[in-house]
Amino acid sequence: MNIPNAPHISRVQIQNFRNFNFIDAELSHKQVIIGENNVGKTNFLRAIQLILDPKLSDEDRFLNETDFYEGLDSPMENGAEVRVSIDIKGFAHNRMLLAILSDATLNDDPATLRLTYHYYPTKKEDGTYEYQYRIFQGTKEDVPFTHYHRRYLNLKVIPAIRDVETEMKNIRKSPINHLLKNYDIRKEELKGIADRLKETSDEVLSIDELIHLTESINSRFSKVIGQQVDSSVSLETIDLDPNRILNTLKIMIGQGQRPVSDTSLGLNNILYISLILLSLEDNTIPPILKEDTFIKLLEEEGSEILKQCYEQNSNGNYILKGMLTPENQKTLYTFMDTYASDNKGFTILAIEEPEAHLHPALQRLIFKDVMKQNTSVLMTTHSPYITSVAPINSIVHLRSLNTGTTVKTTASLSLSERDCKDLERYVDVKKGEIYFGKGVILVEGVAEEYLIPSFADALHMPLDKKGIICCTINSTNFKPYIQFLGALGIPYVVITDGDYIMDPR
Numbered sequence: 001m002n003i004p005n006a007p008h009i010s011r012v013q014i015q016n017f018r019n020f021n022f023i024d025a026e027l028s029h030k031q032v033i034i035g036e037n038n039v040g041k042t043n044f045l046r047a048i049q050l051i052l053d054p055k056l057s058d059e060d061r062f063l064n065e066t067d068f069y070e071g072l073d074s075p076m077e078n079g080a081e082v083r084v085s086i087d088i089k090g091f092a093h094n095r096m097l098l099a100i101l102s103d104a105t106l107n108d109d110p111a112t113l114r115l116t117y118h119y120y121p122t123k124k125e126d127g128t129y130e131y132q133y134r135i136f137q138g139t140k141e142d143v144p145f146t147h148y149h150r151r152y153l154n155l156k157v158i159p160a161i162r163d164v165e166t167e168m169k170n171i172r173k174s175p176i177n178h179l180l181k182n183y184d185i186r187k188e189e190l191k192g193i194a195d196r197l198k199e200t201s202d203e204v205l206s207i208d209e210l211i212h213l214t215e216s217i218n219s220r221f222s223k224v225i226g227q228q229v230d231s232s233v234s235l236e237t238i239d240l241d242p243n244r245i246l247n248t249l250k251i252m253i254g255q256g257q258r259p260v261s262d263t264s265l266g267l268n269n270i271l272y273i274s275l276i277l278l279s280l281e282d283n284t285i286p287p288i289l290k291e292d293t294f295i296k297l298l299e300e301e302g303s304e305i306l307k308q309c310y311e312q313n314s315n316g317n318y319i320l321k322g323m324l325t326p327e328n329q330k331t332l333y334t335f336m337d338t339y340a341s342d343n344k345g346f347t348i349l350a351i352e353e354p355e356a357h358l359h360p361a362l363q364r365l366i367f368k369d370v371m372k373q374n375t376s377v378l379m380t381t382h383s384p385y386i387t388s389v390a391p392i393n394s395i396v397h398l399r400s401l402n403t404g405t406t407v408k409t410t411a412s413l414s415l416s417e418r419d420c421k422d423l424e425r426y427v428d429v430k431k432g433e434i435y436f437g438k439g440v441i442l443v444e445g446v447a448e449e450y451l452i453p454s455f456a457d458a459l460h461m462p463l464d465k466k467g468i469i470c471c472t473i474n475s476t477n478f479k480p481y482i483q484f485l486g487a488l489g490i491p492y493v494v495i496t497d498g499d500y501i502m503d504p505r
Contacts, residue, residue: 004093004333005029006282006346007153008376009048010112011087012407016069016080018043021404025396028411029090030371032390033380034435035398040405041380044398045157045350047084048378050117051135052155052348054147061133063119071404079129082119087112088153090376093333096341100152104137104145114138115145152345156276160352160380164265164272175275182283184290205235266357270366273354280347280375284336285329289318293340300339305331348376355383364389387432392423397435397488408489419480426473426481434484437469439491442481445472448495 008029014020019040033041050061063082068075088104091097092111104113116136121129135145167173204210217233253263253271263271289297289310297303309332310318324332351370355363363385370377371391381387387395395410415423427434434440441463443449449472456463463470473481478494485492 004282005090005374006280006376007088007091007094007097007348009086009348009378010089010411011085012044012048013083013085014044014047015083016072016075017047017082017084018067018069019400019405020044020047020407021069021071023405023407025407025409026411027378027396027409028393029376030391030394031378031396031409031411032387032394033378033396033398034382034387035405036400037382039398039400041398042160042352044396044407045352045378045380047117048086048350049155049157050084051086051115051145052150052153053157054150054154061117061135062131063133069404076121076129076131079121079123081121082117084117085114086116087114089113091346093337094346095337097152097346100149101137101145103140103143106138153348154345155348155350156280157350158273158276158352158354160356164268168268168272175272175279178279179275182279182286183288184286184293186290201236210235264357266359266362269354269357270362273351273366274369276349277370277373277375280349280373282346282374283344284341285320285332286336286340287320291316291318294318297339300335302331302335305335346376348378350378350380352380353382354379355381355386360385384431384433384436387435388428388430390427390432392420392427392484395435395488397490399489406489408487410484410487413483413487415480415483419477422477423480423484430471433469434471434481434490435488437490438467439469439493440485441468441470442478442485442492442494443470443472444476444496445474448472448497452495 009027011024011026013022013024015022020043033044035041049056065074065076068080068082072078072080087106089110089112091113098111101113104115106112106114114137117133118136118141119131119133121131124130134141137143137145137149168176205214214233214235221233252259253267289306291312294306294310297306305328306318309321309324309328311321313319354366354370358366363383367379367386367389370379371394379386392415393410393413397408399406399408441452443452449470452470453463471481476496478496482492482494
């Protein structure tokens, strides 16, 4: 299905928060956030969480003095402020978001929303400051962005240290249970199944040993509490309450049907991220419609698109056809968004270090899968295997300076298609090493790549100790590399041997 991309954060501005003195960064739909340890990658996400994360309580959004930019002197005594603003684009196809967040509108062309977190002081009579925060829409400080609005636009963070097995088993957190909510599973269907299962499972209780065990338990229990209350004890094999039967579903892996507790951490990690991505997909177009729902929708204007896109199966349900034309997809999306929207809203996904417990090939595969989804993603990583296959326009590079961490991105980098492909091939082959240097020496060929580090060693200035990387580009077309490094704020020099063309005349 060619579903439109979900809304994404197109711009982030942060002032006086943790590592950041002031930054103003443009972003695109998928972003890979890289930088040295302790440079502020997690803090960058945390700033966005202050606005969009529904799991943060009101108390969590109050800051401590340690949350202010570290270069400020006694910030809370001197009345310093923290401000985080995010711009949202890519929502114009969604009528619900347009209506819910109309007050956040910043521009109409292109359609842009702005949300701002502001942590500010109020001066008391004794001269000290008392702090409050507000999160507001657009430029209107008196129009709040609240928990209600986060139902329709929010951020989900998968942290670097995560217990996948526990989350899979948790009824509230399990991505399987979230996925089940996308379907119209009727209680009467579940009750019929539960009744049939119960008839079969009760046969187990007729085993003589279980009958004896039940009688023994009852005898011991009644001696303790007497006959004051209804205290008879019975056994049941599984919970067959129709309201809870789906909660007993478990994921099994492989032909041997191993539970996740018996599966490798790496495989569980991939499975978990895949399920989360699946649960965040845009389900405006449902894959299955119940017969009564289908018939009711036929009464709406433009409903002829339903008969072109769905066909009824032997169970009476209407199933979405596999191959739809782009025109039919667009028409069906508009129809469903108008008459059958589930008001689920949109979630931007932030993943910290998805490479955990994965070997290089799987690191690349999980990243490529993430990049194909219509969900907007912010991903932090230390993996050269992920950065090596990341699109050139998806890089967010954090760099620590005396004036705080700077953030440079390639979202608005303008390169020709040829230059872009050359850069991506180079980064892939070199495993993204160009991203990880404090400085880069660009050279023409292999000879210089070997000689220059040797010259530095001879001068007792080894490049590795300085964090400087010598990169050969195997050509003399330095321009796209210079543009790329300049966009990321990485210092560079170019060393070339001055080849020239002889004039045949």
